[in-house]
Amino acid sequence: MVAHDWDAMSECVIDDLVRTGPFCDTYSGKDEYVAFISELMPTLPDYAMKVDRVVYADRVAMAELTESVAGTDTPESLVFDLAPDGRIARISIYIQRPEFALPKEAP
Numbered sequence: 001m002v003a004h005d006w007d008a009m010s011e012c013v014i015d016d017l018v019r020t021g022p023f024c025d026t027y028s029g030k031d032e033y034v035a036f037i038s039e040l041m042p043t044l045p046d047y048a049m050k051v052d053r054v055v056y057a058d059r060v061a062m063a064e065l066t067e068s069v070a071g072t073d074t075p076e077s078l079v080f081d082l083a084p085d086g087r088i089a090r091i092s093i094y095i096q097r098p099e100f101a102l103p104k105e106a107p
Contacts, residue, residue: 002049006038014083019091022076045070059084 019027027033048068055062059082067074081090
């Protein structure tokens with residue numbers, strides 16, 4: 001995705017993929033998702049992604065990462081449901097909002 005290799009990315013997802021974003025925006029089907037992401041990504045200035053960890057359990061994977069756009073970092077978690085062949089069947093994206101962080105108490 002970061003390399004904008006849409007053909008390679010589309011090989012990683014099933015035809016019936018469902019992607020639900022952090023604002024409950026949903027894209028259904030490989031073609032709709034690849035069209036969305038391939039149009040969006042080139043418009044994001046100074047885009048970068050740092051993957052902090054990936055965890056697997058049976059047919060579920062979770063990635064904790066930070067996406068950066070124009071110097072603004074957004075911590076996220078992505079949950080992937082995997083098809084029996086290992087390709088991605090469902091993507092759910094959750095973001096952390098630092099502006100809503102509770103104040104830290106003094107020790």
